[in-house]
Amino acid sequence: MRRWHAEHHRADRVGWLRAAVLGANDGIVSIAGLVVGVAASGAGPGTVLTSGIAGVVAGAMSMAAGEYVSVQSQADTERADIAKETRELAEDADSELAELTHIYVKRGLSEALAHDVAIQLTAHDALGSHARDELGITETLRARPLQAALASAAAFVAGAVLPIGAVVLAPAAHVAPVAMGTTLVSLLGSGALAAWTGGAPVTRGAVRVAFWGALAMGAAALVGSQFHVQG
Template sequence: MPHHRESHLVARIGWLRAAVLGANDGIVSTASLIIGVSASGASRSSLLVSGIAGLVAGAMSMAAGEYVSVSSQSDTERADLDRERQELATQPEAELDELAGFYVERGVEPDLARSVAAQMMARDALGAHARDELHITELTTARPVTAAFTSAATFTAGALLPVILAAVLPAGVTVAGEAVGSILFLALLGWIGARAGGASPARPVLRVVFWGALAMAITAGIGRLVGASV
């Protein structure tokens, strides 16, 4: 009998979250930095130095932060699996009852639930408990290295856009040009992220544009205040 295989968008969650977060942070943080420095009256060379420094520092920070945080999740998963493995070795009957109980809670008749649990444990006891008790699956398991590289790469890609704008925009319109260009980049990012995740694009686009515009506006205001007082 042929197997019917389906491809679900939830399989993209692991890399999509890191990618959208990295690119969004790259655009917002670098554009905000450039806008703030430009609003203070700095030269074009200072803008480019600030932008490139922000790009490198941000990419390294994103990579390190993602690796550390996702590694913590991975450590927790590993500890739970080790404990579950020990319980399966020392209390197999209790673990069978526990697994059957999960199926009963989902609406399976008790006798059938115990039969199913016994068959599942006979095939892969740890895998069955990891999935149904701990909710650890192939789709959700933590991947620190993948998350770190994805975040660093997408942050760099996002941050390059405002740096390029700073290099090509005329000096008199740098602040306005950076703001408008970065908002357009954010809108595009929101649309791409929504399409990749199978969601309607309206809310994601509005969400990233609102928070990005707010961050840039606050940074521009601070830059003007600092530039006026120095």
């Protein structure tokens, strides 16, 4: 018999990683777009910086609230499905056993083996077996609203630091181009990091994120240039 060996997978990162990647990219892109748009309007560095900081606060809160509400809805649905499955197991265990058997038959087991597997898994953990194999709910991929909210908000602030830093350090006459350049480099880095963390092609992830970021900043600069603000 071959010895069991531990394997390292990335699926357990899905919940917080998705929220963190979304938060970081949104922090970089939205705040960069904001400061570039305001700078393109002719506003002074102080106004640009104030706008950027206000955007960071509002954006982080918005990301946290949005993630929490969205993932909480998923968690509520999961709880409702598990409660329904608990009732069905209590009221009609035979039908639930047949249902589990049918699931395993569809996955390639013979009728007899599927029935034996269903009996043994039901004896071990009936609700867990149905949650996993019928509903697709596992502990690894289960919705975690607070984790998603915190990851998204923290990542948003971390991403927003980059364009804000560019505004602080750039010469007053070159805030927009410096912010755009810094943001594009940052997006390439964040896209590459997210792809690497998730096991995806690094170059493709970096270019994809940078492309949409450049598009957003270009649109913001175009809109801002239509206004002429002094000071």
